[in-house]
Amino acid sequence: MVNETIRKLELMRNQKLARKVIKGLESRNMTGYYADSAEEALQQALDLIPAGSSVTMGGCMSAHQIGLVQALKDGDYNFIDRDEIEDKRAAMLAAYDADFYLASVNGMTEDGQLVNIDGNANRVSAIAQGPKQVIFIVGMNKVCDDLDGAMKRARNVAAPINAQRFDLQTPCVKTGSCMDCKIPDTVCCQFLITRYSKHPGRIHVILVGESLGF
Numbered sequence: 001m002v003n004e005t006i007r008k009l010e011l012m013r014n015q016k017l018a019r020k021v022i023k024g025l026e027s028r029n030m031t032g033y034y035a036d037s038a039e040e041a042l043q044q045a046l047d048l049i050p051a052g053s054s055v056t057m058g059g060c061m062s063a064h065q066i067g068l069v070q071a072l073k074d075g076d077y078n079f080i081d082r083d084e085i086e087d088k089r090a091a092m093l094a095a096y097d098a099d100f101y102l103a104s105v106n107g108m109t110e111d112g113q114l115v116n117i118d119g120n121a122n123r124v125s126a127i128a129q130g131p132k133q134v135i136f137i138v139g140m141n142k143v144c145d146d147l148d149g150a151m152k153r154a155r156n157v158a159a160p161i162n163a164q165r166f167d168l169q170t171p172c173v174k175t176g177s178c179m180d181c182k183i184p185d186t187v188c189c190q191f192l193i194t195r196y197s198k199h200p201g202r203i204h205v206i207l208v209g210e211s212l213g214f
């Protein structure tokens with residue numbers, strides 16, 4: 001009963017905040033959507049991707065969590081699975097030529113700016129250009145009040161967890177927050193702030209009223 005009440009209150013807040021975020025995205029030539037649940041977000045994403053499309057992604061846990069990756073693999077799509085392509089350069093080049101690229105953010109602002117940090121830059125470069133359309137799956141847990149907050153989240157929450165995921169020897173794996181390292185294992189080489197999209201209809205952001213990714 002308590003959990004249900006908390007969830008209801010959380011959803012009310014997320015719905016209101018999402019309206020503000022979507023307006024912010026629109027002012028930046030990007031399109032925002034809101035889904036209360038992972039199931040709704042999955043349907044929203046599939047509505048955007050016509051059958052037969054080529055689709056690929058960087059490391060986007062949120063797309064896995066809502067069941068999108070499995071749905072694309074099972075459905076009538078050309079899903080390019082980079083993990084199954086031995087030649088990593090070929091996989092990277094295929095991503096630039098895809099119809100759709102799936103991603104999330106490491107942080108975003110209430111006024112619609114997207115923040116991503118990358119080690120190899122395959123993800124941030126594909127977000128910036130290449131794939132015809134980019135679909136972001138973003139749990140409302142990643143929405144921060146301003147750019148400073150989004151950057152802090154990216155560096156102190158997303159990056160350390162990502163470094164843990166790959167069993168890297170970075171200081172943040174030991175401390176749990178960013179120590180501004182400059183070592184070969186760092187996952188923080190390139191920072192991308194998507195402030196505005198030059199290309200109408202290219203960037204879609206599906207906000208989800210659940211905690212997704214990290």
Ligand code: SF4
Pocket residue numbers: 155156159160163170171172173177178179180181182185186187188
């Ligand atoms: S300690 Fe290094 S790898 Fe970890 S978040 Fe900071 S800059 Fe990135």
